[in-house]
Amino acid sequence: MSWTARIGAALALAAGSAAATGATAAVGHPVPWQLNMTEGASPLSHQVYDLHMYAFWVCVGIGVVVFGAMIVAMMRFRKSRGAVAETWTHNVKLEVIWTVVPVLILIALALPATRILINESNTGDAGLTIKVTGFQWKWRYDYVDYQGRPVSRVGFISKLAFNSDEARQLDSGINPRSLKSKTGYDDYLLNVNHPLVVPTHTKIRFVITADDVIHGWWVPALGWQADAVPGLIHDMWGEIDTPGTYRGQCAQLCGQDHAYMPIVIKAVPPAAFQGWLAAQESRARLDTVARTVQVTSVPAPAPQG
Amino acid sequence: MATHAGTHDDHDAKPGFAQRWLFATNHKDIGTMYLVFSLIMFFIGGSMAMIIRAELFKPGLQLVQPYFFNEMTTMHALVMIFGAVMPAFVGLANWMVPLMVGAPDMALPRMNNWSFWILPFAFVLLLSTLFMPGGAPAAGWVMYPPLVLQGGDSIAFMIFAIHLMGISSIMGAINIIATILNLRAPGMDLLKMPLFVWTWLITAFLLIAVMPVLAGAVTMLLTDKFFGTSFFNAAGGGDPLLYQHIFWFFGHPEVYIMILPAFGIISEIIPTFSRKPLFGYKPMVYATASIAFLSFTVWAHHMFTVGLPLGSLLFFMYATMLISVPTGVKVFNWVTTMWKGSLTFETPMLFAVAFVILFTIGGFSGVMLALVPADFQYHNTYFVVAHFHYVLVSGAVFAIMAGTYYWIPKWTGHMYSERWGKIHFWNSVIAVNVLFFPQHFLGLAGMPRRIPDYNVAFADWNMVSSIGGFWFGLSQLIFVGNIIYTVYFARQKASARVWEGARGLEWTVPSPAPHHTFEVPPVIMPGMLAHDDVSH
Numbered sequence: 001m002s003w004t005a006r007i008g009a010a011l012a013l014a015a016g017s018a019a020a021t022g023a024t025a026a027v028g029h030p031v032p033w034q035l036n037m038t039e040g041a042s043p044l045s046h047q048v049y050d051l052h053m054y055a056f057w058v059c060v061g062i063g064v065v066v067f068g069a070m071i072v073a074m075m076r077f078r079k080s081r082g083a084v085a086e087t088w089t090h091n092v093k094l095e096v097i098w099t100v101v102p103v104l105i106l107i108a109l110a111l112p113a114t115r116i117l118i119n120e121s122n123t124g125d126a127g128l129t130i131k132v133t134g135f136q137w138k139w140r141y142d143y144v145d146y147q148g149r150p151v152s153r154v155g156f157i158s159k160l161a162f163n164s165d166e167a168r169q170l171d172s173g174i175n176p177r178s179l180k181s182k183t184g185y186d187d188y189l190l191n192v193n194h195p196l197v198v199p200t201h202t203k204i205r206f207v208i209t210a211d212d213v214i215h216g217w218w219v220p221a222l223g224w225q226a227d228a229v230p231g232l233i234h235d236m237w238g239e240i241d242t243p244g245t246y247r248g249q250c251a252q253l254c255g256q257d258h259a260y261m262p263i264v265i266k267a268v269p270p271a272a273f274q275g276w277l278a279a280q281e282s283r284a285r286l287d288t289v290a291r292t293v294q295v296t297s298v299p300a301p302a303p304q305g
Numbered sequence: 306m307a308t309h310a311g312t313h314d315d316h317d318a319k320p321g322f323a324q325r326w327l328f329a330t331n332h333k334d335i336g337t338m339y340l341v342f343s344l345i346m347f348f349i350g351g352s353m354a355m356i357i358r359a360e361l362f363k364p365g366l367q368l369v370q371p372y373f374f375n376e377m378t379t380m381h382a383l384v385m386i387f388g389a390v391m392p393a394f395v396g397l398a399n400w401m402v403p404l405m406v407g408a409p410d411m412a413l414p415r416m417n418n419w420s421f422w423i424l425p426f427a428f429v430l431l432l433s434t435l436f437m438p439g440g441a442p443a444a445g446w447v448m449y450p451p452l453v454l455q456g457g458d459s460i461a462f463m464i465f466a467i468h469l470m471g472i473s474s475i476m477g478a479i480n481i482i483a484t485i486l487n488l489r490a491p492g493m494d495l496l497k498m499p500l501f502v503w504t505w506l507i508t509a510f511l512l513i514a515v516m517p518v519l520a521g522a523v524t525m526l527l528t529d530k531f532f533g534t535s536f537f538n539a540a541g542g543g544d545p546l547l548y549q550h551i552f553w554f555f556g557h558p559e560v561y562i563m564i565l566p567a568f569g570i571i572s573e574i575i576p577t578f579s580r581k582p583l584f585g586y587k588p589m590v591y592a593t594a595s596i597a598f599l600s601f602t603v604w605a606h607h608m609f610t611v612g613l614p615l616g617s618l619l620f621f622m623y624a625t626m627l628i629s630v631p632t633g634v635k636v637f638n639w640v641t642t643m644w645k646g647s648l649t650f651e652t653p654m655l656f657a658v659a660f661v662i663l664f665t666i667g668g669f670s671g672v673m674l675a676l677v678p679a680d681f682q683y684h685n686t687y688f689v690v691a692h693f694h695y696v697l698v699s700g701a702v703f704a705i706m707a708g709t710y711y712w713i714p715k716w717t718g719h720m721y722s723e724r725w726g727k728i729h730f731w732n733s734v735i736a737v738n739v740l741f742f743p744q745h746f747l748g749l750a751g752m753p754r755r756i757p758d759y760n761v762a763f764a765d766w767n768m769v770s771s772i773g774g775f776w777f778g779l780s781q782l783i784f785v786g787n788i789i790y791t792v793y794f795a796r797q798k799a800s801a802r803v804w805e806g807a808r809g810l811e812w813t814v815p816s817p818a819p820h821h822t823f824e825v826p827p828v829i830m831p832g833m834l835a836h837d838d839v840s841h
Contacts, residue, residue, distance in 0.1 A: 030762035034750035037682055044678075052679045059669035066640060067662060073643040074650075074658070077579075085581040085647040085806075095588055098637045099630060106626045109676060114619060116678040121615045168366060168758055176364040177761050186761045188364065208612075213452040214545060216610065216685055220751045224681035227611045229546060230451060231539020234612035251610075251685040251753045253445045255452060256372040259756035 028221050028246035028265075029190060038220050041246060041267070042238045045223025047116045055109055062105070120224065123237045126205030128198065131155075134208075134215030134228035134250070137257035141196050144207070146277060153284035154277065160260045161191040168260060190247040195264040199273035200240050208234040216251030219263050225251045240267040327422075330414035331820060332399045335421050337716070339396025340709075342424060344785070346388030347702075349432070351778050353381035358740075358774035360757050361767050374757035375443035380435065382446035383463075386563065387470045388428055390697065393705045394566040395420075395477045398505045401712060402481060404811035404818060405499045407490025407827045412483035420476040427469035434459035445755060447556070448523065450537040450548050454530050461531065464523045471516040478509035478516075485509075490810065492829035496590070497836050499809050500583065503590050504569030507597045511558045511565070514601075519555040522548060546611055553604035561600045564664075564696060565593060567704030568635055571657050573809075574711050575639050576835065578654035579646030580806035585638040586836045592631035592638075599628045609677050610684045618677045625675040629668060636665055651804075652726030656707030659734045660700060667695030670745065685755075688748025694741045698777075703733075706784065713791050714799030718817030721791040725783055732780035739773030808835040 027038065039049045077083040129144035135157075142155035160168075167174035168189060176188040198204055208217050210228035218225030222238040225248075240246070248263040268276065329335050356377050360368045369377070399417070403410055411417045434441040439457030442448070453460060485498070485506045498506075525548070528534040535541025537548045576583045583589065605613060605621040613621075639661050648654070670692040674680050683689060706729075714720050743766040748754075752763045759767065799816040813833065814822045831837065 030750040030752070030760060032762050033746075033765050034762065035746045037749040038751070045682075048678045048682055051676060052673065052682065055673045055676055055679060059672065063665070063669065066636060066665060069640050070643065070658070070661065073640065073646070074648060077643065077646050077648050079580070079647040079649045083645075083647045085579065086645040087582065088584075088645075089582045090585050090588075091641075094637075094641070095585055095634070099634060102630050102633045106629065106672075109672070110623060110626060113622065113676040113678055117615065117618060117622075120678055120681070121618075170366040170370055172365070174365075176758075188760055189758060190760045213455070214449060216753075218685070218751075218753070220682060224678075225610050225684055226681075229539075229611060231545065232612060248751065249753050249756075253375070253449075253452065253755045255455065256370075256375060256443070258375075259371065259753075259758050 028244050029185065029187075030247075040221040040223050041240045041242050041244065042222045043241070044116070044120055044238065045221060047119070048223040051112055051116055054112065058105060058109060120236070123205045123235045125203060126237060127202040128204045130196070130198070130204060130206055132206055132208045132217050132228065134210035134212075134217065134254070134261075136212050136255050137250070137261040139196075139215075139217070139261060139263060140211075143277065143280075151277065152281050153288070154280040156194050158192045158194045158196060158264070160189070160262060161187075161193055164189050164191055165260065187247075189260065190249070190262045190264070192262055192264045195245070195266040197266050197268060197273065197276055198240060199270040200243050200267050202270060202273075203237055203239045205235060205237050208236065213254050214252050215254045215261070217248075217263065218251040219246050219248030219265055221246040221248075221265075227252055240265070243267050243269055328418065329421075330410070330418055332403050332411045332414070332417065333716075333818065333820065335411075335417050336396045336399030336401075338421050339392045339399055342421070343389050343393035343396060343705075344788075346384050346392070346428065347781070348785075350381050350384035350389055351781065353377045353384065354774065355778050357381065358771040361759075362771040363768060364759055364761050364764050366758050369757070371757045372440060372443055375445070375755065376435065376441040378755050379442050379445055380431070383431060383467075384428070385697075386446065386559070387467070388424075390563050390701050390705070391470075391474065392424060394505075394508075394563070394701075395474075395481075397501075397570070397705070397708050397712070398477075398481055398566070400716065401811060402484055402502055402505060403488070404715075404814065404822060405502050405809060406485060406488060406493050407810045407823050407829070408484055408488035409821065409823050411480050412488055413480045416476050417480050420473045420480065423469050423473040423476075427466045427473065430462050430469070431466035434462045437462070447549075447552060448526060449552075450526060450529065450545055453526060454537075461527065464527045467523050468520055471520045474512050475516050478512035481505055481509040482513075490823065490826040490829060493810070493834070496587065497834050499569075499835055500572035500586070500589055500593075501566070501569035504565040504572075504593050507593050508562050508565045511562050511597055511600065515555040515558045515562075518551060519559075522551040522555065525551075546608070549608050549611065550604070553607045554601070556607060557604040558597070558600045560693075560696075561596055563701050565597065567660070567664075567701045568593065570704045570708040570711070571639060571660050572635075573835075574653045574657040574707055575642050575661075577711075577804050577806040577808075578649055578651060578657070579643050580648075581642060581646035582835065583638070584641040584644075585634075588634055589638055592634045595631040596628060599624060599631070603628060606675060606680070609680045622675055622677045626672065629672050629675075632668055636661060636668070647806075649805075651710075652721070652723060652730055653707045653711035655727065655730045655734075656703050656710065659730070660703045660707060663695055663699030663703070663734075663737070667692055667700055670695065683748060685753055686748035687744040687752045687754055690754050691741050691744035691748060694744070698741070699734075699737050703737075706733075709784075709788070711804075712811075713788070714803045715811065715814075715816050715818055717792050717795070718799055718815075719791050719795035720797040720799050721787050721795065725787045725790070729780060729783040729787060732783065733777060736773050736777035736780055740770055740777050741773070743767075743770045743773075808833070810834070 037052050128146045131142040131144050133140040138157050138159035140157050143151040163179055179188040181187040208226045208228045210230045215228040216225050217228055226234045226236045246265040250261045437459045442456050442460050442463045444453035525536040529536050535543040537543045537545050603625045606625045674683050710726055747763055747766050801815050802812045
């Protein structure tokens with residue numbers, strides 16, 4: 001490992017531990033002792049994170065009041081301290097207050113949630129469309145269109161990387177902590193053979209389905225998960241603002257290897273993505289040509305007698 | 306054994322073992338059998354949880370194959386829900402509802418016998434699948450198609466087991482409704498009934514409403530699997546999501562079936578140890594009814610991530626959030642019942658106080674989960690696992706334990722060991738938090754549920770959680786020890802009232818409660834009932 005890579009890894013680690021202590025930098029993967037949700041790398045994920053923290057602090061506030069009252073009651077009104085029980089059994093004013101106030105709190109929670117949800121459901125005007133298909137136990141990605149132009153035959157299967165697959169076997173004898181990515185990240189069970197390559201700063205529409213059973217396509221940095229249901233199309237959108245690697249997993253139980261179909265997104269600047277896509281398309285074209293040549297060169301079968 | 310065959314009408318004669326238990330029609334005996342059965346299932350389901358937590362102790366597979374792990378998560382849930390929690394509540398209802406309303410027995414004693422004795426057969430069917438070629442069902446307790454249909458023939462056993470459990474639950478529910486509506490002592494008006502009776506009455510209606518729905522859903526699975534139908538098969542014109550809608554139409558009320566009786570128990574215990582009447586009796590009844598009603602309108606919050614249209618998402622989000630209003634009313638009323646009371650903290654009260662706090666924490670994560678955009682990040686993660694274990698273990702199970710300590714002196718005539726009860730409580734309450742609180746962090750960090758192995762970033766909190774799990778599991782041996790001690794060895798006799806602050810008909814009969822009580826309806830005197838001066 002070069003010294004620049006070492007510093008990079010150390011920085012990544014520092015960013016990771018910052019995330020663990022509450023401040024959530026845009027890390028594309030979970031970090032040890034992580035306590036909170038990732039802020040993610042998409043406008044949606046930032047909104048979801050804010051909603052999550054807002055709801056959390058509302059709950060903390062209610063908890064302080066309710067548990068505080070309980071603790072005071074448990075301290076002050078002990079029989080051992082000579083407390084004598086009152087006999088009152090109701091108080092209409094109180095009962096009305098604690099029915100109405102929670103309703104108001106709920107409205108205050110529902111408003112931002114509704115706004116984000118409406119935003120989340122708007123999958124129009126996407127710059128890139130990717131079809132995601134869940135299989136037992138791998139994902140297939142097909143690029144459908146990019147900047148309004150159909151993409152010709154770019155698609156591939158993405159499955160658990162070989163070293164993870166080897167290490168995950170029962171009694172493999174391989175320490176999961178010994179697996180490292182090129183950047184020194186512990187990528188056990190979160191690495192794949194072919195990551196999904198996407199451009200940054202581009203609204204991406206994901207159309208998600210499955211071939212066999214129900215799967216769940218979930219990359220926390222995008223801010224959502226979507227079930228992949230056979231026979232149905234589920235569409236969501238994401239837009240990644242920082243280049244980097246973002247990892248996720250299948251979220252819906254899909255059989256024995258449910259834990260072993262991770263998702264890795266590699267986000268690159270749009271120019272680099274265009275180059276990558278063009279290379280993929282020309283390779284697909286070459287493949288087609290090769291296959292056509294092969295097929296036509298097959299000798300005609302001998303006439304059957 | 307059965308040497309007194311001709312004397313079964315003579316109540317003083319000691320019936321043989323088979324006669325007393327196999328042919329039991331006495332609500333107390335049947336209640337005892339339900340409770341013992343539930344305790345056994347609690348330990349069977351608990352051992353499966355221990356296997357799960359042992360495998361998750363550190364990253365990498367050490368103990369079991371992934372498929373077996375999935376069998377464990379599936380069976381753990383089925384055994385705990387249908388074998389441990391629900392029968393425990395039915396057992397408590399059998400014992401306490403007739404005593405509380407002044408009835409001589411349950412209204413339909415022979416059906417009561419059948420309701421119970423179906424259960425062991427159901428669970429033999431279910432557990433036998435563990436020993437079948439191809440293994441037990443492994444598609445999760447929700448049994449989602451198409452995955453569940455990939456299982457072997459064992460799913461037929463699971464489906465028939467679920468049918469039997471459903472029949473048992475429906476008969477139990479009919480019995481409880483018939484008892485409450487027909488056998489109340491004169492003067493025991495509906496709005497004077499103890500909260501435990503009220504919550505069970507409402508729960509029984511929920512059971513009758515939704516168990517047939519579950520039966521329908523699993524029957525369609527059965528025909529899809531074995532008879533070539535395509536209810537849930539997209540390729541045959543069916544819809545996999547149809548199953549989820551039907552299942553959760555059962556499944557969400559089921560959640561309240563497992564918590565409403567717990568609310569009832571807590572509403573009995575807190576006033577007793579606060580020496581103060583329950584605050585807001587009528588709002589408590591209305592809140593229970595509202596929760597039950599709303600529970601039919603929120604099922605799709607289990608399906609937020611399947612791709613529902615925006616309008617459905619909004620409806621189910623608002624409806625789900627609304628449930629927190631009546632639930633909040635309950636929590637506020639319990640706290641206010643304690644306010645200006647005269648509190649003591651015997652074991653039942655300790656469990657009840659822990660219930661209120663920890664159930665409320667589970668309620669908080671419930672409100673967070675109701676917010677659809679946030680749910681898109683929480684769904685199917687350990688955040689959800691933490692949420693429902695807070696409401697089911699430190700909620701429902703703690704309430705069952707609280708009820709057991711509260712009523713066992715009435716059942717056995719002996720006081721349990723207060724010292725060991727407190728040791729059991731403190732171990733349980735600390736361990737349950739070590740076990741489940743870190744699971745919130747794991748879920749937020751991105752760990753999906755139902756996985757046997759994980760990235761090393763999840764290792765630390767999983768280890769903490771597993772330690773809490775083993776600790777919690779071991780602590781429950783203290784519970785069993787205390788029960789055995791109380792039944793067979795305890796010397797300290799319990800008085801009829803048992804607790805200084807206890808009020809209600811059940812405390813007017815001697816301890817232990819005689820085999821037959823209220824053969825003549827009791828005459829209710831002023832001050833005898835806990836809620837006899839309800840003018841609000």
